[in-house]
Amino acid sequence: MSADVLAVAEHRRGDLRDVSFEVISAGRQLADALGGELHLAVIAGNVDDFAEKLNREGVDVVHTVSDGAEFNHDLYHGALEALFADLEPAALLMPNSVNGLDYAPAVANALGLPYVSDAVDFDYDGGLEATREMYASKVETTIAVEETPFAVTIRGGEWNPTEEPGEAAIEPFEFEFDADAAGSRVKGFEEAGGGDVDISDAEFLVSIGRGIEEEENLKLVEELAEITGATLSSSRPIVDNGWLPKNRQVGQSGKQVTPDVYLAIGISGAVQHVAGMKGAETIIAVNTDPNAPIFDIADYGVVGDLFDVVPALIEQFS
Amino acid sequence: MKILVTVKEVAEAADDFEIDGLDIGEQYLEYDLNEWDDYAIEAGVQLSEEFDDVEVVSATIGPERSEETIRMALAKGVDRAVRVWDDDVAAADLDVAAKTRLLAAVAAEEDPDLILTGVQANDDGFGATGVSLADELGFEWAAVVNHLEMSEDLSTAHVHRELEGGVDEVTEVDLPAVLTIQTGLNQPRYASLRGIRQAQSKEIAAKGLDDLGLDADAVASPIERTSMYEPESESDAVYFEGDADEQAAQLADVLTEKGVVGE
Ligand SMILES: Cc1cc2nc3c(=O)[nH]c(=O)nc-3n(C[C@H](O)[C@H](O)[C@H](O)COP(=O)(O)OP(=O)(O)OC[C@H]3O[C@@H](n4cnc5c(N)ncnc54)[C@H](O)[C@@H]3O)c2cc1C
Numbered sequence: 230m231s232a233d234v235l236a237v238a239e240h241r242r243g244d245l246r247d248v249s250f251e252v253i254s255a256g257r258q259l260a261d262a263l264g265g266e267l268h269l270a271v272i273a274g275n276v277d278d279f280a281e282k283l284n285r286e287g288v289d290v291v292h293t294v295s296d297g298a299e300f301n302h303d304l305y306h307g308a309l310e311a312l313f314a315d316l317e318p319a320a321l322l323m324p325n326s327v328n329g330l331d332y333a334p335a336v337a338n339a340l341g342l343p344y345v346s347d348a349v350d351f352d353y354d355g356g357l358e359a360t361r362e363m364y365a366s367k368v369e370t371t372i373a374v375e376e377t378p379f380a381v382t383i384r385g386g387e388w389n390p391t392e393e394p395g396e397a398a399i400e401p402f403e404f405e406f407d408a409d410a411a412g413s414r415v416k417g418f419e420e421a422g423g424g425d426v427d428i429s430d431a432e433f434l435v436s437i438g439r440g441i442e443e444e445e446n447l448k449l450v451e452e453l454a455e456i457t458g459a460t461l462s463s464s465r466p467i468v469d470n471g472w473l474p475k476n477r478q479v480g481q482s483g484k485q486v487t488p489d490v491y492l493a494i495g496i497s498g499a500v501q502h503v504a505g506m507k508g509a510e511t512i513i514a515v516n517t518d519p520n521a522p523i524f525d526i527a528d529y530g531v532v533g534d535l536f537d538v539v540p541a542l543i544e545q546f547s
Numbered sequence: 548m549k550i551l552v553t554v555k556e557v558a559e560a561a562d563d564f565e566i567d568g569l570d571i572g573e574q575y576l577e578y579d580l581n582e583w584d585d586y587a588i589e590a591g592v593q594l595s596e597e598f599d600d601v602e603v604v605s606a607t608i609g610p611e612r613s614e615e616t617i618r619m620a621l622a623k624g625v626d627r628a629v630r631v632w633d634d635d636v637a638a639a640d641l642d643v644a645a646k647t648r649l650l651a652a653v654a655a656e657e658d659p660d661l662i663l664t665g666v667q668a669n670d671d672g673f674g675a676t677g678v679s680l681a682d683e684l685g686f687e688w689a690a691v692v693n694h695l696e697m698s699e700d701l702s703t704a705h706v707h708r709e710l711e712g713g714v715d716e717v718t719e720v721d722l723p724a725v726l727t728i729q730t731g732l733n734q735p736r737y738a739s740l741r742g743i744r745q746a747q748s749k750e751i752a753a754k755g756l757d758d759l760g761l762d763a764d765a766v767a768s769p770i771e772r773t774s775m776y777e778p779e780s781e782s783d784a785v786y787f788e789g790d791a792d793e794q795a796a797q798l799a800d801v802l803t804e805k806g807v808v809g810e
Contacts, residue, residue, distance in 0.1 A: 334675035335678050341644075
């Protein structure tokens with residue numbers, strides 16, 4: 230085993246995703262602590278072009294695997310197993326993205342590596358010590374991993390992307406991949422349902438979460454939105470329940486929004502929700518739970534019951 | 548066809564809580580069916596209604612208390628349940644690999660064609676067991692599934708995987724497979740009174756490591772939780788004080804000041 234780190238880049242439909250540059254920072258941090266090199270793998274698609282863009286400060290080698298056009302977990306699984314066997318790194322680092330969720334646990338299992346997901350920070354001092362959240366982000370924990378090598382996935386947005394150009398060696402990596410034998414086949418992509426309102430353009434979003442409890446209570450926030458000239462958006466459970474169309478959902482799997490004001494009502498502030506709205510200029514949260522994670526990113530907080538606060542607010546503008 | 552659905556009882560923290568050592572104090576925790584598993588149960592039950600001769604079996608790693616949650620799954624139409632627990636399991640800090648070994652042993656006994664799991668459990672949020680289990684069993688898989696259609700001959704699942712930013716990946720998966728189910732795939736039903744009554748007579752088979760042909764090594768883990776704490780609030784939020792009317796007045800002022808609400 231070497232002291233090196235093998236990190237995995239991510240791309241979709243021809244573009245590298247932001248997390249690719251974050252895994253470089255996280256990987257460099259880990260490689261420095263281990264005293265090794267940072268190796269980056271980029272698999273499928275236009276890998277030569279990707280490798281050039283991934284050649285950033287701190288990367289020692291970019292390994293390119295040119296099979297396939299897009300993400301396929303059988304391909305990633307096979308390529309990473311082979312590359313890991315070849316490099317014998319001390320750590321395998323992957324993004325905790327939707328595609329990460331689809332290959333990282335399988336690779337860790339196949340390689341028999343201890344696995345920690347969704348790290349928001351880590352340290353290495355003879356063993357990995359990773360920081361993660363639990364109980365819907367209400368607490369943080371540290372997790373110690375006694376064995377090296379190990380596999381860890383990182384949460385997007387927690388490490389600053391590496392911007393400076395680097396001097397990495399770019400090395401094509403060949404391995405046997407039989408695409409016809411793969412038991413899953415990606416057929417294409419589909420955009421989630423459209424609609425007439427584009428919440429990503431709105432200056433003022435009134436956003437409602439599960440705190441609203443019942444569909445018929447939505448009238449209350451609709452009234453608030455109307456009287457204040459705001460656009461109505463929501464967290465995921467509202468859309469899952471079919472109370473609002475998908476194009477109103479803010480978050481990782483919904484829309485990214487950057488309004489002047491985001492008024493989050495009865496929304497806890499789960500990481501996947503925050504991913505979509507943390508770019509708002511001013512965030513105001515109304516929540517009964519003073520420990521709700523949404524208050525950590527709010528500029529203004531109202532600890533209170535929305536069924537009292539929203540009618541009172543409507544009153545203010547009537 | 549046999550469908551195995553993994554069902555986890557998860558703990559939720561009360562609004563106000565205290566940490567006791569490495570966990571939230573027991574008195575501040577409430578137990579419930581994992582939100583994502585509810586959708587997985589619904590998916591399994593719907594398939595059993597759509598196709599002939601489908602048995603839906605749930606598998607849970609959990610103490611006796613979790614039978615309450617398992618009964619909810621049975622009341623919603625799961626045919627029978629397996630619950631894995633014993634002193635060794637109780638004493639272990641179960642990591643993904645340990646859970647994988649336990650569930651793989653259940654799967655080896657049950658020999659399912661399809662395994663449905665939630666994308667993640669909302670207590671520890673690891674989001675890994677389903678895909679790890681697929682690898683262990685040599686099954687195919689798909690993670691974060693928000694649309695599912697089965698081919699008539701039950702050989703292939705046509706799924707959408709919900710990627711970031713409102714884009715779905717359209718994928719075909721050969722069975723046997725593990726699918727990790729995202730919320731919104733369906734509308735989980737409420738248990739009917741009849742279902743609740745019927746659930747009382749359905750089997751929950753309790754199994755220990757021995758019964759599964761495993762020993763204590765199966766739950767040994769190189770991973771250990773070493774601390775739990777409330778994150779230091781990075782918040783510099785200004786809180787509006789007073790009753791609802793006073794809070795609303797201050798909130799209205801801010802909205803007007805920011806210029807998003809007209810004069
Ligand atoms: C892969 C993946 C992708 C995801 N993508 C998204 C996404 O794009 N967008 C998204 O939002 N989520 C997404 N999620 C789900 C996310 O993890 C959370 O489950 C979700 O955001 C929770 O929504 P919520 O805050 O409305 O509900 P909850 O977490 O249930 O919070 C409800 C809040 O309302 C408060 N409340 C209750 N009653 C009242 C009252 N009377 N007055 C005031 N406050 C009250 C409670 O204190 C609580 O904080 C995703 C999850 C996964 C695994």
